[in-house]
């Protein structure tokens with residue numbers, strides 16, 4: 001018989017490329033700064049389980065694009081999917097092809113759509129801060145200053161939508177965050193254990209592959 005789990009694993013395996021100091025990714029900047037730092041200093045292959053989660057996210061994104069493109073929904077026009085982004089700030093580059101971002105036109109206005117799959121949307125009363133940060137950066141890079149974060153329930157396809165407006169102060173804070181990460185990487189200085197010290201973000205530590213190093217304050 002066939003081992004389909006193993007076939008999926010092989011199908012999703014990608015070549016592992018360590019990240020380069022000086023090149024940063026919008027999707028990461030809202031997470032723990034120490035964890036991002038570790039991911040440059042101690043690169044790890046993405047585990048099979050996580051690759052599956054990412055792939056499921058891509059499948060959900062394709063479904064959202066299909067719904068937005070449907071002729072049964074004539075009020076919206078899907079203009080673009082998978083927008084490439086590049087921002088040069090001092091001596092660093094923030095870049096990436098954004099798979100979960102859509103540009104659509106509704107009521108004569110362009111808006112960015114950031115799609116996030118969720119285990120459940122029942123208790124989602126507000127968008128996650130790190131998703132808002134990500135979208136703010138995309139709004140800055142594309143000059144489209146209205147966006148929505150669309151959460152889609154993986155089991156029921158129920159959705160929750162939050163409208164986000166461009167916030168210049170938040171964008172400046174995010175850009176400063178990239179700069180500070182860049183400096184800490186260049187000086188080889190371990191950042192503070194950010195997620196662990198805040199009750200709102202300490203849940204991130206449960207899924208952190210660098211937890212042992214972090215507990216030992218290993219730099």
Ligand code: SF4
Nearest residue numbers: 032035196205208214
């Ligand atoms: S364990 Fe928590 S605080 Fe430490 S690096 Fe990971 S996410 Fe950050």
